[in-house]
Amino acid sequence: MRKIMYLEFERCIGCRSCQAACRECGGHEAKERNYVEYVDFMESRQTYPMLCMQCKDPACARVCPANAIQITEEGVVLSAMEEKCIGCRNCTFGCPFGIPKFDFEANKMYKCDMCYDRSKYDIAPMCASVCPSDAIRFIDFDEMQALRRRRAQMNLVEGKKPQEGNKWEYVPEFFGVYTD
C-alpha cells in the first residue's frame, strides 16, 4: 500500500456522506466506523471527519487483554478479532484518539480498517471516494508532502524563516482552507 489518507478538517462541510459510504463497505455490517462531529458547536458550525490513525504501535492493541487487535502487513490496524474479543472496551478507553466503537449486542469492538478490501489494492476507502469537499483524500505520499509544504509556505508570507530550533512551529495552524 503506497497511498496514504490525508484529512483536512477545515474542508469538512458536515454532509456525512463519508459515514453513509462507510456503512456500505463490505464487512462493516451497515454500521459506520468513522465520525463527523462539531468542533465547537457554540462557536461555529465547523465539523470534522475523524478516522483511525492506524498507529504503528497502537495503544488499543496494547491494552487489549485478549490480544484481539491485529495489524496487517500493510500496517492497517484491524477491528478486534471476533473470536478473541471478550468485550471489555479497554481499547475504546486506551485509544488516545477515541476511535474504537463497541457493539454491546454482538459483544465486539469495531473500528475503521481503511476499507481493507479496497485499500489493500490501493483503491480509495469508501469515505475518501465519496467526500465531496476533499476533506478526506487517499493520495500518494509525494502528493501529501507537496500539500504539506504548500500549507507551510502559506505561513511564511511575512518573511519569517524556520530555524533548526523552531521549525515545528511552522506547521499550519490556521482556521481556513489552504489548498487549491
Place this chain on the structure above:
Amino acid sequence: MQRLEKSFYSKTSMYAFFVTLVLFFTVWIGTGKFQHIDMALLGYLLSSFIFAIGLTVRMCSWLLRPATYQVVKRSLKNLKDKKRVKRNIISILKTAFENIFLQKFIFKRGIYRGVQHFLIAWGCIGSFAITFGLTFGWMRFDLVDSDTYQIVVMDLPTITMKAHGIFAEMIYNGLNITAVMVLVGVCMALARRIVDKDVKVTQRFEFDLFPLYLLLAVTVSGLLLTVSYTFLDGWMHHYITLIHQITVVVMLVYFPFGKLFHLPIRPLATAVPMNYQEEWKVDTRPCKKCGATYSSDEQIEDVKGILQAQNFDLQLADGSFLADYCPACRRRMRVMKQLNMEAPKGNPYGPIQTLNGIQISGFGKKRSDEFYNIPKEEEKVH
C-alpha cells in the same frame, strides 16, 4: 519456592513440568497403576501430553502480556474481596451461562453463525471430554457379568448399566453424536466462508480455514471408523484408524497455537461484569470535560496502568490523562489542538492570534509594532 523456580529454565517450563506430572499421576491412578492402560490409545495419550504442555506455554505467554496480567490481577483481587462476593458469583454464573454455555452474543451476530458456532463448540468440548477421559484412563468400562457394563471413573466403580440399554448406547455413541454436531457446524462454517464475501476481507488461510479443514478431517475420519465397523465389516478399518490418529495428533498439537486457542481464554470475559461494568450498558465514571459517563473508575485505572507499563505517555500538560476524557472529548481535543482553537478566545475583531505569531496577510492587517522590529519614533529623536 524461589529455589524451586531457579532450578528450572523458566517459570513456564516449571508449570509445564508440573502439569505433565499431575496428568501422569492421574493416568497412574485412573488406570490402576497402568494395569488397564489402553495401548491402542498410546498415540493419542502422547499427543495429549504435548497438547497440555503447549496449552501451558501459550497460557503463560498470554498472561505475560501487560494488559492480560493487569486484568487477571484485578480479577483475582476482586475474587478475594469479601464485600464483592455477591457481584462475583452473579458475574461468574451469568458469564458461564449466557456467554459460554448459550453463546448468546454469537446468536446476536446472526442465527446462522450462532447455530454453527454452538454445534462446533459443544461438539468439540463434548468430544474432548470423552476422548481425554478415555486416553488419560480417567474413565473406562468394565464387564461385570455377561449382560452388565460398569463405568469406572478414576479407578472407582460407579454406575452399572445394561450392555444394550438405551443409556449404554447413548454413551457408546457419544463420540458419534458430538462428531456429527461438529461435522454439521464445520460444513456450515465452510459454506459461510465460501459464500460470504464480507468475511473474505480479513480471513487468512492458516488462521481461519485451516482449523476448519482440520476439524473436518478429524470428524470425517472418525465417523468413517463407525461406518467401517458397523456397515462394512471393518473394511479398511486399520488404515482409517491410522489416518484418524494422524489428524487428531495434528489437531492436538495445533490447538494451542491457532484459532482454537480462543476457547481457553474465553473465561476472561467474566472480568467484564466482575471488574468493569456491573450492570450491562451502564457506565459510572463521568468525563473530566463534558461530564458524560463513559466507563468505570476501575477500568480507567487499569487502562492507565497498562499504558504506563508499556511506556505510553498520554499525560496532558495539566496532569490529567487522555483516558480521563470520554472518547468524544478526546476526538474534539485533538482536532481543536490541530486547528489551534484550544487557546483562550481573544478579541474577535483584532488580528488573529496564532501560536507562532505568524499570520497570513489579509486575515487581520493590524499588528503590534514589535512584530516588525521597527525602532519607535521617540527613540530615533533621542
